[in-house]
Amino acid sequence: MTDATMTYPGSGQLGIADAAAHAGPASKRIVTGYGFWIFILSDMVMFSAFFATYAVLLGKTAGGPSGRELFDLRNVAIETVLLLLSSFSCGLATIAADTRSAKWFHLAMAVTCVLGLGFLAIEGREFASLVARGAGPTRSAFLSAFFTLVGCHGLHVSAGILWLLTMMAQVFAKGFRADILRRVMCFALFWHALDIIWIAVFTVVYLLGSAA
């Protein structure tokens, strides 16, 4: 029924190897990428807690302004375009890394960074204007949930930009080493995942919020 042995390659006492069986530990690249995917999934679970909270508190404006009065969809459209474009340039950076082209890598990462900063600037301005109009996060449960959910995404983008700059510095200083390429891959996964979350923010918070 059960059968196993220590493999001593070359010792000739192996018996028949099970060709169909598991081939052994995966490569570092796969392990790193896989682990990072698991992290992204856990991050999405965290966001879903904030989304659920937002959905529960959507109508709890406590007599204060609602989403329909506050949201400026034109702004949000610009934010969305900036973020989607930054995902595109991030994709270009991945291709540049694959072809070991430092020049194009740095260019594409710089563009990604600028687009990300642009997104953050617009979001920051939106937050500031809401607070100035007396619609800050302490005004109502709805606004608490709004600022937390959208702000959490914004914090992720900020962290992503710090990571992006670190990766640019690492590639500049050390070149396309295997471990650095694995980090670039994880960064790209992270950046694209933020896009996916933004699509949900755009839909659930802004589109549904403006309709409510």
Added chain:
Amino acid sequence: MLGKLDWSAVPIGQPIPLIAGAVVLVAILAVLVWVVVKGHLPYLWDEWITSVDHKRIGVMYTLLAMVMLLRGFSDAIMMRAQQAVAYHSQGYLPPEHYNQIFSAHGTIMIFFVAMPFVIGLMNLVVPLQLGVRDVAFPTLNSVGFWLTATGALLVNISLVVGEFARTGWLPFPPLSEATYSPGVGVDYYLWSLEISGVGTLVAGINLVTTVLKLRTRGMTYLRMPMFCWTTLATNLLIVAAFPILTATLAMLILDRYFGFHFFTNEAGGNMMMFMNLIWAWGHPEVYIVVLPAFGIFSEVVATFSGKPLFGYRSMVLATMAICVVSFMVWLHHFFTMGAGPDVNAIFGIASMIIAVPTGVKIYNWLFTMYAGRVRFATPMLWSIGFMVTFIIGGLTGVLLAVPPADFLLHNSLFLIAHLHNVLIGGTLFGAFAGYTYWFPKAFGFRLHEGLGKAAFWFWLTGFYVAFMPLYVLGFLGMTRRMQHYDVAQWRPWLIAAAFGAVLILIGIVFQIAQLVVSIRQRAELRDRTGDPWHGRSLEWATSSPPPVFNFAIPPDVRGEDAYWAMKSRAREQPLETGEPDYEDIEMPRNSPTGFVCAFFATVMGFALIWHIWWMVAAGLIGAVATFVVFAWRDHDEYVIPAAEVARIDRANLAERRALSYSWSA
């Protein structure tokens, strides 16, 4: 400059926390002085603190859990003593202190005993069982451990600087909001759990990736030892549930620090949302701590019955079924919320359904023992004690899952008896079984059997004497967390329960004695075969303690119970005497990243609790900088040359061939 912190934070006027804190401080200082004077510091730093070896990290997790068990148990016996004397009187613990004690007891036992104990054992054993050299992310593993230690440290700092939460082990709003809990107690709770929660998440990601992506040749999913399966299920639950805890506590932090309105009474806040969110994490958490114990019992029962695990595949299915269903029962923690009969009925039925896969497991263990040659070594005693105890706890759980019954028993001592019945009888007995079972693997010598058995019997009887009265008290209408009472009927039962706590204390004393005596007699208790129990899985295929690389040659697995099969083959045909081709082995370098990062996290957490904003910034920058420095290093691996591997392995094989396979068939 120091935020809310001033001399009033130190409990000069309260003798109990002051003396307790002073004793702990003196003990820590004494250990530190001893370490420095004896010149052990370089050894500790090089071999343990900066170690990224999964075995060392596993041992440190377990040690943390056992030290914190002493703290959690001190709280427990203080509460039992208080309730034994507080009939028509205030007892010896004032209410505000008593409230901190029951809050700290629950928090510590769940987060800093149960969690690190099971994560420690998984860390120690799973890579060995999978036949690989390390976990997927060794440095992150160290970070995870040290962040957990940070959380534990912060909880203990609250003993002498400020106060701990008085809200219970889960800080339900609105009581936990700034309005009703203006002190730093809840903040200590929140930040220690946010920080240690990050550590737990890291451990979860690491172990999921390890089980799914790092298995030796031929180790297919359905050949993995059961403990690897429960590890997978547990860590999937960690990855899916702990982010909810992080988010929920973050919302409470925003409420408390910045006046948000998630869970407040006013401005549209919804406190019942906190219940839903916290239990959406909290119920999976129950299975996070008990599933690894199920895995340990599966290993122990099979080994000490000398039989393969009965119904291996049904056990796998049951484990994964529990993993999924555990996310669909959270509402049974608050049937009394008023969600209505239909919602309550659905969650009641789901809660009963989860008893089915658990029952499958119990039968599998019983049938594994059936017709086996059962050896009643200490790990097996814990397993049998578990089976009896856990069935009682499981059945009272099914009773609580009936919503009308729950309306009567909610928040009564019946509930307290039930949860201790499953947590002590399940998780803790499992942890002790695993501790005794794998101790020789980690250190190369067995634990003293006689003292271990004495500890077991005192724990078992102590448990029954301490907690069976609580079921009765629940039926007599006593609610949980009472600082004093005036019902004469309750008193005898509470005195009995206090006596049970004393029996458990004797059990703990025996456990400490067992450890001390075993260390002193380690020469006699030495395990030179690497296989002291006649084990079945791959961790017994290497020496005790294993070399840093675990296996000189990666094992090739061709069925279940891989090591048992190897031993069977070795009996049937002469041992292979040829020399294997040893190769250079790359291992990850040690790194202080985890320790340094946790140092900054401690600074940051403490500063956040006391609103010392400049220190928060310093801690945060330090933690981030630590990671950048880590990312900047050029050599993260070192090579063990083939000749060195051969030297270590030859010594191991020689000893094995001289001693091993002497087990009678």
